[in-house]
Amino acid sequence: MRGRGGLALMLGPYAVGLLALVVIPAAVTFVLAFTQYDLIRPAELVGVANFTELMRDDVFWIALRNSLVFAAVAVPLRVLGALGLGLLLHNRFRGVGAYRTSAYLPTVVPDMAYALLWLWILNPLYGPMNLFLGLFGDFEQRWLTSGSAAQAAVIIMSLFQIGEGFLVAMATRQEIPGELYELARVEGAKPWHVFRRVTLPMMAPTLVLLLFRDTIFSFQANFVPALVVTGGGPPPYATTYLPLFVYRNAFEYLRYGYAAAATLTMFLVTAVIVYVQYRLVKRWRHALIV
Amino acid sequence: MSGLAFEGVHKRYGGVVALAGFDLVVREGELLVLLGPSGCGKTTALRIAAGLESADEGRVLIGGNDVGRVAPAKRNVSMVFQSYALFPHLTVEENIGFGLRARRAGRMETARRVREAAALVRCEDVLDRKPFQLSGGQRQRVALARALARHPDAFLLDEPLSNLDARLRVETRVELESLHRRLGATMVYVTHDQVEALTMGDRVAVMRDGRVEQVGTPEDVYRRPANRFVAGFIGSPAMNVLPVSVKAERLHAGPFSFSLRGPDEANAKRPLDLGVRPEHLAMASGSSGAAVTVSLVENAGPDAYLYVEADEQRLVVRVDSSTRVKAGDEIRLAVRRANTHLFDAETGESLEGTP
Numbered sequence: 001m002r003g004r005g006g007l008a009l010m011l012g013p014y015a016v017g018l019l020a021l022v023v024i025p026a027a028v029t030f031v032l033a034f035t036q037y038d039l040i041r042p043a044e045l046v047g048v049a050n051f052t053e054l055m056r057d058d059v060f061w062i063a064l065r066n067s068l069v070f071a072a073v074a075v076p077l078r079v080l081g082a083l084g085l086g087l088l089l090h091n092r093f094r095g096v097g098a099y100r101t102s103a104y105l106p107t108v109v110p111d112m113a114y115a116l117l118w119l120w121i122l123n124p125l126y127g128p129m130n131l132f133l134g135l136f137g138d139f140e141q142r143w144l145t146s147g148s149a150a151q152a153a154v155i156i157m158s159l160f161q162i163g164e165g166f167l168v169a170m171a172t173r174q175e176i177p178g179e180l181y182e183l184a185r186v187e188g189a190k191p192w193h194v195f196r197r198v199t200l201p202m203m204a205p206t207l208v209l210l211l212f213r214d215t216i217f218s219f220q221a222n223f224v225p226a227l228v229v230t231g232g233g234p235p236p237y238a239t240t241y242l243p244l245f246v247y248r249n250a251f252e253y254l255r256y257g258y259a260a261a262a263t264l265t266m267f268l269v270t271a272v273i274v275y276v277q278y279r280l281v282k283r284w285r286h287a288l289i290v
Numbered sequence: 291m292s293g294l295a296f297e298g299v300h301k302r303y304g305g306v307v308a309l310a311g312f313d314l315v316v317r318e319g320e321l322l323v324l325l326g327p328s329g330c331g332k333t334t335a336l337r338i339a340a341g342l343e344s345a346d347e348g349r350v351l352i353g354g355n356d357v358g359r360v361a362p363a364k365r366n367v368s369m370v371f372q373s374y375a376l377f378p379h380l381t382v383e384e385n386i387g388f389g390l391r392a393r394r395a396g397r398m399e400t401a402r403r404v405r406e407a408a409a410l411v412r413c414e415d416v417l418d419r420k421p422f423q424l425s426g427g428q429r430q431r432v433a434l435a436r437a438l439a440r441h442p443d444a445f446l447l448d449e450p451l452s453n454l455d456a457r458l459r460v461e462t463r464v465e466l467e468s469l470h471r472r473l474g475a476t477m478v479y480v481t482h483d484q485v486e487a488l489t490m491g492d493r494v495a496v497m498r499d500g501r502v503e504q505v506g507t508p509e510d511v512y513r514r515p516a517n518r519f520v521a522g523f524i525g526s527p528a529m530n531v532l533p534v535s536v537k538a539e540r541l542h543a544g545p546f547s548f549s550l551r552g553p554d555e556a557n558a559k560r561p562l563d564l565g566v567r568p569e570h571l572a573m574a575s576g577s578s579g580a581a582v583t584v585s586l587v588e589n590a591g592p593d594a595y596l597y598v599e600a601d602e603q604r605l606v607v608r609v610d611s612s613t614r615v616k617a618g619d620e621i622r623l624a625v626r627r628a629n630t631h632l633f634d635a636e637t638g639e640s641l642e643g644t645p
Contacts, residue, residue, distance in 0.1 A: 182342050
């Protein structure tokens with residue numbers, strides 16, 4: 001286990017997994033996007049026909065819009081939630097372990113179980129969500145049958161699975177030396193000033209990273225809830241997001257080439273958005289931090 | 291500017307007692323050094339003065355007012371931390387102006403005071419740099435400038451030089467002393483380094499186990515230590531302490547003996563220790579003095595330390611390093627009674643009487 005041999009041996013399993021599970025499927029997807037393929041007949045090269053069809057496909061545009069809206073609302077809320085929990089729970093106090101565990105727990109529940117749980121929570125007749133809202137008056141929602149309520153439900157579901165972001169935010173906050181806060185107290189800085197001038201700028205690099213990561217994640221995250229809880233509906237396609245659109249085309253309509261083209265488009269959209277975020281952060285960094 | 295006082299302050303963390311009846315008065319405009327071994331409570335005292343910790347019992351007065359319930363920000367004190375606590379994302383200028391901005395001092399006023407403070411510690415030329423671009427000494431100056439910029443009533447300095455290398459420490463020490471003289475500011479300076487304490491302090495408070503053992507000028511604590519602890523803590527190498535026996539109207543301590551005179555006569559009834567500093571032992575010629583054997587010679591630049599054995603006692607002698615002595619030599623040592631200190635062997639209290 002020395003030198004290059006040992007290194008190769010240790011990297012081996014990861015490299016094999018990466019190749020088999022990421023590189024090859026990605027390459028296949030890339031090629032498939034330019035073909036027509038239905039599992040039965042051999043794949044047939046069709047050039048950019050899949051992409052031109054996508055541009056004319058109303059459902060694709062709805063799915064893209066839904067995904068963008070989801071990302072635009074869920075990502076900031078998720079990052080803020082992770083930051084808020086991190087700041088609340090970074091100190092040691094009685095029972096903090098239990099709070100931290102409950103903040104992280106929804107993230108480790110398997111997606112399918114989590115979705116089934118929400119199916120119950122959101123049930124209009126006996127679900128706890130409406131029972132709870134009913135306490136405050138006539139706020140009950142037809143969660144899964146009204147379009148906007150269903151979209152809200154998918155966003156709400158995503159807001160509890162922020163355990164990883166929370167852990168990262170908490171660890172980052174714990175890394176800031178306590179003396180900086182003591183100095184700020186002696187110097188007479190008010191809590192908002194301390195947050196704005198000390199905590200936020202010192203956590204900014206991590207928060208930016210969380211933002212990028214969550215944006216990428218958000219284009220894929222809502223697949224299970226959309227499939228299990230809302231079924232892509234209510235009609236017409238209120239919670240059909242890009243991953244569900246891809247899934248339906250591939251595994252229900254057996255249009256693998258078309259689904260691959262949609263996947264590629266989704267990848268490009270994600271890349272463009274993260275790039276734009278990166279440019280904005282770079283330009284605004286000084287204003288944000290100081 | 292105003293003074294600072296601790297009255298019977300107690301502080302414990304769980305089972306650990308940090309301060310146990312801590313009394314101290316820091317006079318207006320003086321530089322008082324809190325000196326003591328690690329864990330003696332000196333930093334705790336400073337943090338209580340700053341308001342970062344609260345006392346379990348007792349009072350802290352700043353300018354005569356009890357500040358027990360006053361928030362750190364309202365005490366108008368500045369603190370310099372051992373780690374400097376500079377904000378890594380802010381420039382030197384923003385670091386120095388942090389407190390002024392937090393207190394909304396106004397743009398022009400802040401800029402003016404930042405320049406003034408930077409000029410005092412000579413760091414005007416690095417104002418637009420970030421802390422990571424500064425040397426240790428420059429960081430230290432910036433931390434000091436930040437404390438100065440707010441024109442506080444008192445400065446609390448927690449081992450501010452301990453992260454500097456030896457040469458820079460001496461330079462900065464001298465600068466800090468001259469700064470103190472120019473400003474006439476009240477300063478409380480925590481250190482475990484006795485050289486810093488003796489050279490900088492107007493007065494030195496020697497602490498042990500959460501209490502003040504002695505407060506006095508550097509000369510007081512060196513020449514007239516209140517007890518065996520202070521005597522042993524101040525001075526390097528530490529004072530030699532020898533058990534005393536009284537025989538035939540004479541005090542015998544190790545190889546030395548003195549005739550019993552004056553107040554010593556009254557003291558001779560209790561068990562005694564005799565302290566003598568290594569620098570007060572002199573090599574004698576001819577037949578005067580006591581014969582001892584050198585067991586080890588340590589060369590420390592200008593001085594040499596001789597470790598000698600006599601009557602089953604080990605003593606350290608400080609001599610000029612040009613003295614030609616080697617291990618195994620027999621030499622004669624003499625000391626004047628005026629240069630020795632008598633302590634009560636049980637309580638450790640000095641029996642030399644207050645001057």
